[in-house]
Amino acid sequence: KAGVTQTPRYLIKTRGQQVTLSCSPISGHRSVSWYQQTPGQGLQFLFEYFSETQRNKGNFPGRFSGRQFSNSRSEMNVSTLELGDSALYLCASSRTGDYEQFFGPGTRLTVL
Amino acid sequence: AQSVTQPDIHITVSEGASLELRCNYSYGATPYLFWYVQSPGQGLQLLLKYFSGDTLVQGIKGFEAEFKRSQSSFNLRKPSVHWSDAAEYFCAVGGGSQGNLIFGKGTKLSVKP
Numbered sequence: 554k555a556g557v558t559q560t561p562r563y564l565i566k567t568r569g570q571q572v573t574l575s576c577s578p579i580s581g582h583r584s585v586s587w588y589q590q591t592p593g594q595g596l597q598f599l600f601e602y603f604s605e606t607q608r609n610k611g612n613f614p615g616r617f618s619g620r621q622f623s624n625s626r627s628e629m630n631v632s633t634l635e636l637g638d639s640a641l642y643l644c645a646s647s648r649t650g651d652y653e654q655f656f657g658p659g660t661r662l663t664v665l
Numbered sequence: 666a667q668s669v670t671q672p673d674i675h676i677t678v679s680e681g682a683s684l685e686l687r688c689n690y691s692y693g694a695t696p697y698l699f700w701y702v703q704s705p706g707q708g709l710q711l712l713l714k715y716f717s718g719d720t721l722v723q724g725i726k727g728f729e730a731e732f733k734r735s736q737s738s739f740n741l742r743k744p745s746v747h748w749s750d751a752a753e754y755f756c757a758v759g760g761g762s763q764g765n766l767i768f769g770k771g772t773k774l775s776v777k778p
Contacts, residue, residue, distance in 0.1 A: 654766060
């Protein structure tokens with residue numbers, strides 16, 4: 554069974570631009586969560602989607618948004634990029650009712 | 666407040682030596698506990714998890730962890746470290762009504778030959 558995939562793996566953007574990251578969960582997994590990882594703040598939860606609905610949200614500004622499609626694939630969008638948004642963005646999927654999360658390789662976003 | 670504390674930012678051990686990485690948590694609901702490992706530039710790989718039952722859990726790559734409710738701890742151990750174990754290790758807690766995990770800041774493990 555294929556693991557969680559994330560595209561693209563690397564992105565370079567400039568301040569003020571927007572970016573969309575994509576995540577395909579493990580087949581059969583309906584829950585997708587997003588995390589931001591930085592050296593200073595560590596791993597921080599962004600949001601969780603289940604059956605196309607945002608079920609849970611972390612403490613991030615409204616510039617960070619996401620969505621989930623009927624096939625459970627998910628995208629997250631960051632608008633008006635800031636230098637501090639440079640991070641590794643990790644997507645994780647899980648089975649319904651299971652707390653164990655399976656992580657993708659991440660998308661490394663660099664904002665110049 | 667829900668939190669996970671990993672008191673050691675960086676640990677160096679000799680190859681073949683034993684290892685213990687500490688993790689303490691604060692969580693209002695029944696905790697589900699995890700240890701993940703991350704190699705440079707990679708995502709997180711699950712080493713082991715504790716949901717209920719036997720408080721000593723075995724994981725992959727020869728790792729084990731012990732859940733101690735009275736100490737709110739879930740320390741990770743390995744009897745003999747290999748050079749390939751060099752990586753960053755994260756303790757995480759989840760459960761209750763929230764589907765997300767709360768992570769500690771991580772412990773970076775270096776292995777001396």
